[in-house]
Amino acid sequence: MNWLRSIIMPEIQGWQHARDVDDLFMFILYVSIILYAIIAIGVGYFVWKYRRRRENEVTPDFSHNTMLEIVWTVIPTIPILVMFFWGFSTYMHARVAPADALEIKVVARKWGWDFTYPNGMTFGQEMHVPAGRPVKLLMISQDVIHDFYVPDFRIKQDVVPNRYSTIWFEAEGPGEHVVFCAEYCGLDHSNMLAKLVVDTEDQYQQWLERKAEEVMNMPLPELGKLLYVSKGCNSCHSVDGSRIQGPSFLGIWGQTHRFTDGTSAVVDEDYVRESVLQPAAKIVTGYEPVMPSFQGLLREREIQALAEYIKSLQP
Ligand code: HEC
Ligand SMILES: [Cu+2]
Known part of the structure; x- marks a missing residue:
């Protein structure tokens, strides 16, 4: 029945686990098809067999059949237990990585x-x-x-x-x-x-x-752009002029910025370096002091790269 699999599932190029998942999926599908067929055919057969043939016809009065009830309970329970244990072990396999991964x-x-x-x-x-x-x-x-x-x-x-x-x-x-x-x-x-x-x-x-x-060996502005994303500056600083948690980097190079303590400074290499290493030293007016320090997390070359990137952002 591989033709059925090839219709409903893309080809596997993965690993043993992927095959296990597919095998289990196909098992559940086949069991469902078989059960569906038995029930649908049974319904059809009984509808036909016990159709009304005469006016005032009365069917025999059955209350139950113990043997039949045991059979239709026990037999379907078996594939369902197989589904559970098979599914559980496949799931656990995907959850727990080998220690040497x-x-x-x-x-x-x-x-x-x-x-x-x-x-x-x-x-x-x-x-x-x-x-x-x-x-x-x-x-x-x-x-x-x-x-x-x-x-x-x-x-x-x-x-x-x-x-x-x-x-x-x-x-x-x-x-x-x-x-x-x-x-x-x-x-x-x-x-x-x-x-x-x-x-x-x-x-x-x-x-x-x-x-x-x-x-x-990357040119500094390019490296800066990469770090801007990989170090998460982008979650607080935009490069399109919009305000997030922090000021945008667009066009700030060379500008004079005012701080909450009344002082001011020009945005240059030294200012960017200090902002990154000691963000609390100068707080831009209108913003909260929420920027974390990147002390020890950025190499000197990386700080230069970020400064070059900010410099390159002109409107
Ligand atoms: C959690 C949010 C957050 C993150 C992450 C963050 N900053 Fe900031 N940054 C701020 C806030 C808020 C300010 C303004 C207040 C201040 O001066 O501390 C600011 C200010 C600055 C300033 C001064 C801006 C100006 O207009 O004068 C620079 C430069 C700066 N950040 C660079 C960076 C760089 C580079 C990174 C990534 C390595 C970074 N920031 C990551 C929140 C953040
Ligand atoms: Cu998503």
Whole structure:
């Protein structure tokens, strides 16, 4: 009956778990079809057999049949118990990652995914993993509820704010897969996609090195743009002039800003550096002192990059 499977489910390119999920799905489908057929045929047969043939016809008065009742209770219970134990063990398998899994941190936000690798680096909307190695995702949302969904792997897990959730998989071979957000999370929900690239172990290591090198050699404004997103400045600072929690970065370079203590300063490299390392030192008038310090979280080159990026934002 593989033709039925090929109609209703996309081809699996994932891993054993995906096949288990499909097998269970097909088992439930077949059991449902068989039960439906027995009931539908039975109904049809009895409607025909006990149709009214004569005026004033009276049917025999049965109250029950113990044997029949035991049979129709016990027999359907068996496949249902199979469904439960099979489903439970498949579910547990997907929940509990092996202890030696490669851990990738995932941050979901409106509307994208950030993937942080064991070397501490984050490189944007493409996730790379090695084939043949369990990969565990430690996920959290920066804003609303999202849902990490890879149809090819048959895995799906809510990603919520204030609490970590995890999911794991082990891709069998190299290939490309799509990550969707499966929780309606606002305007650009349908564009909240990422590419999941499965490499061989060697390709994966090379990709990590090449990306790390790219970041090291990236022009400063570009690196700044990357950090603006990956370090979360974008959740409080816009680049289009609109006010979020903090002032927009658009066109502030070279301006004189006033602070709550009555002093003022020109927005330049020193000011940006101080804002990032000691945000409480100067509070822009009209704003709350809510910015966290990035002391120890940004390298000198990265601070320069952020300053260059802000400098590049002219209306
Ligand atoms: C939790 C919100 C929040 C985050 C995250 C945040 N900031 Fe801020 N930032 C603020 C607020 C609010 C102000 C205004 C009050 C103040 O001066 O502290 C501000 C002020 C600034 C200023 C001065 C702006 C001006 O108009 O004078 C700079 C520069 C700045 N932030 C840079 C950054 C950078 C770079 C990052 C990311 C590495 C970042 N901020 C992350 C909230 C945030
Ligand atoms: Cu989402």
